[in-house]
């Protein structure tokens with residue numbers, strides 16, 4: 661365990677994982693992410709995909725649904741998270757839906773060397789609502805570690821809570837997350853070595869989620 665914020669995150673998501681799932685369903689977060697990936701030009705067949713900080717699997721499952729709907733079978737889907745209670749929920753969902761072929765493990769984004777060596781060379785890494793839980797001064801090194809797991813042409817899709825009047829009480833205080841503005845995120849990505857950074861929006865039916873957070877695509 662590294663530092664107080666990390667153990668605080670494990671405590672928070674161990675105690676409140678049910679509330680988290682209810683909250684994100686209420687705001688149609690899973691559907692918004694699936695709709696984003698349904699329209700994303702980054703998807704193609706045979707992708708090697710990693711979900712960093714997968715929690716209960718909302719993003720992995722939304723992405724997988726989009727791949728299935730678009731008939732683009734992945735080469736591999738792998739996911740890690742720090743909190744065992746979140747991972748247990750994820751594994752239960754996989755069993756309940758009869759989904760095989762998704763590898764899930766416990767790991768800390770600040771200690772990626774603990775992942776199996778084969779967990780590298782990704783075409784696509786996604787990370788949603790997780791990096792907010794790191795100490796601010798560890799953000800760049802976490803991004804650098806994730807970038808190192810991408811292959812040459814790999815892409816990183818980051819969903820991150822923005823700082824505004826709505827998220828300060830709702831996500832900052834209630835969900836104890838650090839909040840960022842767009843220039844801070846772009847600066848962190850560039851300092852981590854990404855040379856292309858593009859901010860995207862949720863599809864029209866889910867535009868309300870733009871009020872919550874940023875979707876950023878980074879590469880290079």
Ligand SMILES: C[S@@+](CC[C@H](N)C(=O)[O-])C[C@H]1O[C@@H](n2cnc3c(N)ncnc32)[C@H](O)[C@@H]1O
Nearest residue numbers: 669713714715718742743768769788789790793
């Ligand atoms: C708000 S949840 C987001 C989960 C999922 N990505 C989603 O979008 O629903 C934040 C997750 O980040 C995980 N987390 C926090 N710090 C982490 C770290 N250092 N390494 C890996 N996961 C971490 C927590 O365990 C929690 O599951």
